Amino acid sequence: MGKNTYSEDELKYLNLLSQKFPTVQAACTEIINLESILNLPKGSEHFLTDIHGEYETFSHVLRNASGMVRKKIDSVYQYTLSEKDRNQLATLIYYPEEKLELIVNEEEDLDNWYSITIRRLIEVARVAADKFTRSKIRKAMPPDFAYVMDELLDEHKAKKELYFDSIIKSIIKVERANYFIIAISKFIKRLLIDRLHIIGDIFDRGPYADKVMDLIQDHHSVDIQWGNHDIVWMAAATGIKASIAAVIRISARYNNLSTLEDAYGINLLPLATFALKAYANDPCHEFVPVNTPPENLGSTQIRLISKMHKAISILEMKLKGEIIRRNPELGMDDRLLLDQINYEEGTVLINGKSYELKDKLFPTINPKHPYKLTKEEEVLIEKLRFSFLNCDKLQRHVKTLFTKGSTYLTYNSNLLYHGCIPLDDKGQFKQVTLHGEKYSGKALCDQYDLICRRAYLNREDRDRDIKDQDYMWSLWSGADSPLFGKKKMATFERYFIEDKETHKEEGNSYYKLRDDKDTCCRILKEFGLDPEVSHIVNGHVPVKVTKGESPVKAEGRLFVIDGGMSRPYQKVTGIAGYTLIYDSYNLILAEHAPFESRRKAIEDEDDIVSIRNMIEHANVRIRVGDTDIGVTLKEQINNLNRLLDAYRNGVVKVKEV
Structure with a gap:
């Protein structure tokens, strides 16, 4: 179809699109916005599996973003804050409501603590937000503090120090410091997990599958593969x-x-x-x-x-x-x-x-x-x-x-x-x-x-x-x-039956063959993916880490990320779960040590210890344009360009605004 030729169906679609973008300027502005998004680094995806009702562990892994919160804190304050202060800041971000209650009762000069802490949280939030558009950042902000956060996150801090100082003092003066700290802590965590993938088995064994489902239900961007x-x-x-x-x-x-x-x-x-x-x-x-x-x-x-x-x-x-x-x-x-x-x-x-x-x-x-x-x-x-x-x-x-x-x-x-x-x-x-x-x-x-x-x-x-x-x-x-x-x-x-031989449950042939690269490549092709750049992410069968089993199989084509978040399996795995993290440069497998309790995490600042293992590193940073979202955005840009052509050719009328 020629550039200036439009089918009947396309004209119907373009006329509908014109209702959202009624002028040439509106269409051009959206094209510019989408083109800029394509060039941003992709957000971080976190993959978790086999939660089995272990709410406290799952909740903590989300709260610390599988160690990413602490990584951002260390990137800013490794050489300027003590380990103790960084632990407290991390715990505050993880559990702001509960930790604030303890700190408020202990701090002698609370206003000074508020002032210092809010500044530290702003610095961590800036680092967490550095790969996103202003539009996406604003959408992630809690409505009550969106304007204030937007101002405080301005990169030209040095030129506005007095202005920033006055905002922070005002937050403290009107007794909104606790609410602001809670809001910005949630904002940081939201940015660090751009997309959450749950690879099945949310229910059974552990006691709080309902609470796990509540967290998943409220998450801003999540998908689930049924177990x-x-x-x-x-x-x-x-x-x-x-x-x-x-x-x-x-x-x-x-x-x-x-x-x-x-x-x-x-x-x-x-x-x-x-x-x-x-x-x-x-x-x-x-x-x-x-x-x-x-x-x-x-x-x-x-x-x-x-x-x-x-x-x-x-x-x-x-x-x-x-x-x-x-x-x-x-x-x-x-x-x-x-x-x-x-x-x-x-x-x-x-x-x-x-x-x-x-x-x-x-x-x-x-x-x-x-x-x-x-x-x-x-x-x-x-x-x-x-x-x-x-x-x-x-x-x-x-x-x-x-x-x-x-x-x-x-x-x-x-x-x-x-x-x-x-x-x-x-x-x-x-x-x-x-x-x-x-x-x-x-x-x-x-x-x-x-x-x-x-x-x-x-x-x-x-x-x-x-x-x-x-x-x-x-x-x-x-x-x-x-x-x-x-x-x-x-x-x-x-x-x-007493005889344990009868208890054995033989797996499908898949489990004998998933170590084979060719088998995994055939599976990837079956689902329309390029086996040279694609991976399978699998759960269901716990990885026997104590026996030397690796979660990386088939020469890196398949990852088994069931590491035993469910406590009954930890005797077999020797660890307490994995998170696979896919950011704009790396595929990282975070191996989690057992989590004792929410209480100890808050009171003793006892974090989950996670060992991060690099699986793959891209020499060129992955941009939004390289992702599935990028495919959708490019299609939207093509449609908007067709709308511009239709406007300029008089085929679709520019709406009065």
Whole structure:
């Protein structure tokens, strides 16, 4: 199409665009603005994974920007402030409200402390803001102090010293110093994490997944790649009964029912009532929550949780058995074990071998129809379903997972996903049947994404085809799930069989091949990325640092960043998590030491110690124009240039303003 030739559709678009940019000057001003943004350094991206409800650690990592706050402080004050003063300044930025409360009660000359501290914070804020446009900086400022901050951040400080001094004195005089310190601390942290990527598994194990979700929900720029521990909660919020049972079972297993009851207001009284009656004569020894201290084993609370744990576990096995039996394409028949139990002898047949059961009491199972729910179980699961479907807070969090999340993401030449891209035994993309069609690779992930959204949006419609919900459930533990990535979830074996060989969960062939550069390059190509400059960022399987395992694989094509933020995994990893940081020059892997507590961080200024390892360094600084945002901005510039042509050719009328 020639420069002065416009299609009918283009003219419609340009006329719509002219409403936002009604004059030649308005269009030119926006082009100049966008062109300048293209030449700025790209913002810092932070990648985190497998949070598992560890709110205090996750919150601190965000507050210290994985060590970037301290790095900025040191760049300004390494040779002019003592270690003690820099520690206090860092802690103040991390926890301004709490730290101010302590300092205000201790400082003798508070006005002097305010004056010195505000000046120091302004200097750190200047360094944090040096790569952004004034427009973006202003948008990041809290409205109450936007004008004041804008003035204080002026680079020509030497020419305006008296003016700056008068502003700071005024802030202190009108008793707004605390509010200003809180506001500028949040401003600094916001600038240091331009984009946050969460590579899955926000839920389960740790006690505060709801608080983690609140932080993510309020973050200014975040995306989420669903993990299997996220999808099971999403499926529960969709009303899928087997997923509801799984969520409750895991919460009981880790003695974490408070997340359901207190944080989300899920009514578990019907389960407690049912369990006490149905398992009245069952000690449920194999269902005592993990890590229960010996002195608590006989407590009334632990005995009740153990009964609830077993009751919901058996109910889950029945419910998932229904799904597996009506969906043979899932290839999960080996998980149908209730009909392999010899209830008289107390044994179970698995892969042709008989195993003695550790627990032989099954008061709610009819041996002739082991997957059939009792009438009491039917009533119970309906009550639980009602609670999950009508929990406003849970539904808000799950909507966030849908609006900000997906099965995978390609962003700035990086491919992000939690589990795996399913491969067959020959290393080819595994073909999986969904709704009678075969999918593999990217198409498989896209189809699962579509199925989950459709299942959730139609969660109240019981007349719809149940297949979408069944496939959504299978993402939690299915053999072909890209979020799970294992051939089985050995739940039954762990509860009922002593032989630990049966507990092993063999991974998809992906996990044998992800060290191979060629395999990773094929995966990157499958998702439309250039393997010469792109990377895979993966979570799900903790890196065994204590055994010498490296998070960098396939000659730098793949990074596994599950370093054990979840405390139960830290025995395996030896550390407390990773953050991958991608700034305008470098790819950096920050390795975090365990975090003791929020209290110690505030009172003792005890920061997370992070070891920063350089993975890649670019000789030429990466600009916004080199990123995905840059692609969008260039398209906008092209459209604005077409609008200018249309104005100058008289094809689109200049609007009166």
